[in-house]
Amino acid sequence: MQEARPVTPAGRRIVAAAEELFYSRGITAVGVDLIAERSGVTKRTLYNQFGSKDRLVAAYLAERDKRWRSLVRDAVDACADRVAAVTAPFDALRTWSEGNPRGCAFINALAELPDPAHPAHRIAADQKLWLLGLFEELAADAGCRDPGTLAVRLLVLHEGALATQPLPPDTLAVSAELATALVRRAFG
Amino acid sequence: MQEARPVTPAGRRIVAAAEELFYSRGITAVGVDLIAERSGVTKRTLYNQFGSKDRLVAAYLAERDKRWRSLVRDAVDACADRVAAVTAPFDALRTWSEGNPRGCAFINALAELPDPAHPAHRIAADQKLWLLGLFEELAADAGCRDPGTLAVRLLVLHEGALATQPLPPDTLAVSAELATALVRRAFG
């Protein structure tokens, strides 16, 4: 098993180039030659670092997941009120979506990689389950009576906003508003 | 412009094979040679019928969209109560998801085809907008005061259920339940 996190400067540049290309054009549609060229690196170096395209894909998703979680955590920490913190991931989603008009990178990756044994599946599933767990934790911290139920509902709203992102109506605002109403009701 | 709907028997078999392969394995990952082989047809015939892989992709999505809309319409017609009909698409979604464990074919297609000029984009966007319009129409028919707002909310719940489909909790039940509560509240 090779390490997932790249340590050398070249490795970091490769992952950065892969992130942009994979997300904007699709994983299958992007060849390793192009990634090597964009990161100013030889294909040989790419394979010395990651061993295969599949492992590079896993590194790309892991890196993206790391950045996203950090953004969500910051949004949660920025809330003074514990009740307001429950819907903080929706604020983070607003920030996140602005530079990412092509939907959820993990959902997109699963669409292209049907094999459940592919490392991308674990990463994508873990990402959603992490958010579900976070919702539950935040709800419990705020004193919610049934944090599990509330968490699933919030997750559905969150993913619904993400999926309808390209559509004309501002679905993110609508889902955030619904989420706030749900949270308010759970405590009122 | 070539016709989107295949008329010949061979054309129908090609679209049927393309549907299964594209949906289960991904569009970019499936080559035209495989589709021709699976449908018991020569590659030449495939190209005589559709002209290009992109047009075959469009035909695949159009066919799927047609089947899905018909299922939703049937679910709506099966409702005696006009208020219950508003959430009928959630019943249809339950039936639909059972044989389609790989999520929404249209979302998946958009993930693989970044070019907004690709015919798949119009088809996918039209599908979501059609559902939005249907929700609004059903809400208005049931006597809702603000059918537009309700429709967007229902769409978010619907897509949220679709996106979280592979996760362990029964998110479809949760979203359907939330939808029913929303509808009830809109009339109460």
Next chain:
DNA sequence: CCTCAAGTATACTGATCGGTGAACATCGCC
């Protein structure tokens, strides 16, 4: 000074990609 890891340069493999050319067979229909 020497070593070892990181990276470069270039050429190559076999397979598959989307798409085409040309000649031939089969069929219903006027």
Next chain:
DNA sequence: GGCGATGTTCACCGATCAGTATACTTGAGG
């Protein structure tokens, strides 16, 4: 009886795919 549409057979195209081989360079640390 001929004609046009539908479909077949099979060979072919240039491009790209993921991945490898071999030999060379560079720089930091002991």
